[in-house]
Amino acid sequence: MDGHLAQILSHDRGLPALQAQVTQLFEECREDVYRYLLTLGLDAARAQESAQEVFLRLYASLKKGEQIQNPRGWIFRVAHNYGLKVLTRQSAEYSFEPDFESWATSPARSPEHELLERERMSRFHRAVENLSEQQKRCLFLRMEGLRYPEIGSALGISTSAVGEFLRRAMARLKRVRDE
Amino acid sequence: MSNWHSQHLEDGLALRYLDGELPARKARQVRKHLEACWQCRAEMEDLQTTVADCMRYRKQVLATQLPEPPNAWADLSRGFDGIDVEMAAEPFWKRLTHFPPSLMWSAASVAVAVLVCFAYYQLRETPSVQAAVLLKRAIAAEQARPAGPRRVHIRTGKPTSAAVLFAAAHYDSADPLSARSFSTWRAQLPEKRDEIENAASCSVGQTGRPLGTPVQGCYLLRTSTTTGDVASASLTLRTADLLPIEGRLEFRDRNWIEFTDLSEVPDLHDGSPVASLGELPVRPAVPSRPAAIAPGETASISDELQVLSALHGIGADLGDPVEVKLSNGHVEVSGVGVSAERQRQIHRALDSMAHVEVAFSDPGAAPAPVQATAPERAPVFSAPSSATTKLQTRLEQQLGGRAEMERFSSRVLDWNEAAMARAYALRALAQRFSQDQQSAMTPDDRRVLRQMAREHISALQAHITGMEAALTPILSALGAAAPPPPQPPAFTSWQAGAEQVFRSSRRVELLLSTVLGVTSGEKPSADLPTNLLSALADLRVNLDQCNSLLAR
Numbered sequence: 001m002d003g004h005l006a007q008i009l010s011h012d013r014g015l016p017a018l019q020a021q022v023t024q025l026f027e028e029c030r031e032d033v034y035r036y037l038l039t040l041g042l043d044a045a046r047a048q049e050s051a052q053e054v055f056l057r058l059y060a061s062l063k064k065g066e067q068i069q070n071p072r073g074w075i076f077r078v079a080h081n082y083g084l085k086v087l088t089r090q091s092a093e094y095s096f097e098p099d100f101e102s103w104a105t106s107p108a109r110s111p112e113h114e115l116l117e118r119e120r121m122s123r124f125h126r127a128v129e130n131l132s133e134q135q136k137r138c139l140f141l142r143m144e145g146l147r148y149p150e151i152g153s154a155l156g157i158s159t160s161a162v163g164e165f166l167r168r169a170m171a172r173l174k175r176v177r178d179e
Numbered sequence: 180m181s182n183w184h185s186q187h188l189e190d191g192l193a194l195r196y197l198d199g200e201l202p203a204r205k206a207r208q209v210r211k212h213l214e215a216c217w218q219c220r221a222e223m224e225d226l227q228t229t230v231a232d233c234m235r236y237r238k239q240v241l242a243t244q245l246p247e248p249p250n251a252w253a254d255l256s257r258g259f260d261g262i263d264v265e266m267a268a269e270p271f272w273k274r275l276t277h278f279p280p281s282l283m284w285s286a287a288s289v290a291v292a293v294l295v296c297f298a299y300y301q302l303r304e305t306p307s308v309q310a311a312v313l314l315k316r317a318i319a320a321e322q323a324r325p326a327g328p329r330r331v332h333i334r335t336g337k338p339t340s341a342a343v344l345f346a347a348a349h350y351d352s353a354d355p356l357s358a359r360s361f362s363t364w365r366a367q368l369p370e371k372r373d374e375i376e377n378a379a380s381c382s383v384g385q386t387g388r389p390l391g392t393p394v395q396g397c398y399l400l401r402t403s404t405t406t407g408d409v410a411s412a413s414l415t416l417r418t419a420d421l422l423p424i425e426g427r428l429e430f431r432d433r434n435w436i437e438f439t440d441l442s443e444v445p446d447l448h449d450g451s452p453v454a455s456l457g458e459l460p461v462r463p464a465v466p467s468r469p470a471a472i473a474p475g476e477t478a479s480i481s482d483e484l485q486v487l488s489a490l491h492g493i494g495a496d497l498g499d500p501v502e503v504k505l506s507n508g509h510v511e512v513s514g515v516g517v518s519a520e521r522q523r524q525i526h527r528a529l530d531s532m533a534h535v536e537v538a539f540s541d542p543g544a545a546p547a548p549v550q551a552t553a554p555e556r557a558p559v560f561s562a563p564s565s566a567t568t569k570l571q572t573r574l575e576q577q578l579g580g581r582a583e584m585e586r587f588s589s590r591v592l593d594w595n596e597a598a599m600a601r602a603y604a605l606r607a608l609a610q611r612f613s614q615d616q617q618s619a620m621t622p623d624d625r626r627v628l629r630q631m632a633r634e635h636i637s638a639l640q641a642h643i644t645g646m647e648a649a650l651t652p653i654l655s656a657l658g659a660a661a662p663p664p665p666q667p668p669a670f671t672s673w674q675a676g677a678e679q680v681f682r683s684s685r686r687v688e689l690l691l692s693t694v695l696g697v698t699s700g701e702k703p704s705a706d707l708p709t710n711l712l713s714a715l716a717d718l719r720v721n722l723d724q725c726n727s728l729l730a731r
Binding site for chain 1: 191194195198200225226228229230232233234235236237239240241242244245246247248249250252253255256258259262263266332334336374378397399403415425435437439
């Protein structure tokens with residue numbers, strides 16, 4: 001998707017076309033950006049507003065003639081920086097607590113299987129919560145499909161640091177699975 | 180990592196392999212190792228399962244359990260209109276900077292020149308920090324800062340020599356992480372566009388602090404251009420003192436080179452800077468103390484030498500991220516990212532020694548001190564492109580096909596990697612113990628020092644012999660002339676010789692990677708095979724001379 005988007009964004013920059021392209025991108029990526037902002041600690045309302053703001057900034061940057069080779073990487077970088085700014089103004093950090101009690105993965109599965117899967121995901125969630133902030137951010141961005149240089153650019157760290165944070169995160173998550 | 184057939188994959192390599200983040204050559208080595216090693220393959224599958232768990236967690240938990248957006252998604256068109264109106268209301272000179280380049284170029288050249296001059300004048304008058312002003316201030320801060328060595332970690336996107344990339348970029352390789360170098364590069368661009376971001380949320384050094392607390396800010400300066408090999412370059416400056424902490428050059432062929440100040444690499448939560456990651460440092464080590472310390476109750480230069488010798492005995496001086504420093508009356512041995520097995524070996528080798536403190540970084544611990552390294556002007560070579568393609572085709576034919584070529588390249592590059600590790604280690608030793616310091620040593624210490632240096636040379640000679648034996652018949656068949664007799668080396672101490680050996684090794688490495696197609700370049704040259712044989716001969720002569728100086 002990135003290559004295609006980069007292509008369309010790098011060509012015709014007529015105003016209606018540009019608006020249509022950013023709108024298309026917004027529709028494709030807004031849920032991912034919103035989810036990332038929630039994991040960053042923003043509450044739902046601020047996360048939604050911030051996600052919208054990110055795409056308006058994308059439009060403004062493109063309109064100014066900025067060449068954006070990798071729109072998805074750019075969006076997450078701006079979302080991260082903007083999200084942190086918003087977070088400083090928020091009184092308390094949003095904490096994600098999934099309701100595993102009422103959670104069902106698939107009605108077709110047996111109750112035993114459901115229970116096992118629920119316990120597994122609950123354990124996995126606790127392990128994710130126990131990762132360091134930076135490990136979590138790298139992991140969530142990687143889950144969104146960003147490559148190491150893009151994650152590094154979003155978080156302002158080197159690519160090798162991204163690799164190290166991800167390695168540590170995966171090692172911890174693997175340990176939890178083996179327990 | 181030196182022996183792929185007998186050692187298992189290092190921790191951390193597997194994930195980067197799965198994520199496609201390894202250089203092509205290393206990825207090939209990992210793939211080959213996985214074919215042969217059941218244990219690593221099982222671990223790789225285990226890791227793949229954890230990746231699958233992550234994605235299941237994303238799909239089943241994050242996507243379903245995170246709160247839905249409280250409102251319907253807004254129609255952005257109103258926001259677009261607001262931006263259009265806002266930009267239309269901006270002063271003319273400011274709007275000029277928003278024009279897409281295509282429109283800029285389509286305007287009449289004289290008019291554009293006049294407008295740009297006018298816009299430049301206006302921009303210069305604005306209070307906001309502009310690129311040129313920012314760089315000027317950073318250069319002034321650089322000059323005011325006490326001169327001292329910095330350790331810079333250099334990484335490249337593709338397996339290309341840093342020297343080649345810097346040369347292609349016309350960027351000063353002697354001191355890449357400086358405002359002056361960036362400014363010089365920027366000044367030579369016929370066309371450029373700057374972006375500056377004052378990032379209060381710059382994440383460098385942010386890890387481990389609670390979210391929302393003030394963090395060290397940065398200026399992110401990015402200059403892009405439509406001419407030359409480099410598409411854009413960026414420099415991150417610490418706001419407090421305008422110290423450059425990270426730089427990056429992006430090439431049009433999607434290659435890149437990144438240079439990071441190791442003292443700024445985030446490590447706070449896990450206590451592990453990434454000094455241990457990536458390739459061997461391009462920069463040299465400098466002595467860990469200013470001068471020899473007289474023997475006494477506290478650690479002396481002799482103790483430091485014994486520690487180095489013990490590490491040398493277990494091969495921990497060949498690229499392991501282990502630092503040795505004489506400080507506060509102790510020999511401090513530290514390391515980050517050192518495997519548990521290696522840590523045990525090092526403890527076993529050093530724990531019985533007096534005045535030695537061994538500390539490896541664990542998650543949550545303070546970062547280990549990193550050894551300072553001084554900048555060095557890397558040699559610059561121009562490598563061919565079209566000629567090398569032809570050369571590689573001929574090489575493939577000569578060797579009997581692509582598979583054979585792959586095997587041949589792997590073998591020779593492995594030798595070269597091992598040779599480079601020795602060249603680095605030899606030079607580090609020479610820089611740590613100068614000729615004067617060596618003269619002040621006891622005869623026993625001198626013997627230990629010379630023995631270590633000789634062992635590095637001997638191993639290097641063996642690797643060179645292997646490379647020569649493999650390369651000479653092939654390169655000769657491709658038309659390489661017998662190299663002229665090398666000039667006798669002019670150095671008179673083994674320490675100076677070690678530097679020369681290092682430079683010769685680098686030259687061999689560059690030419691070899693060009694011949695094998697690992698590095699791409701600009702200028703075609705039919706002399707590559709001859710030059711490579713000649714560089715090998717030079718290296719051998721330097722090694723022989725160095726060895727004879729050590730024997731005196």
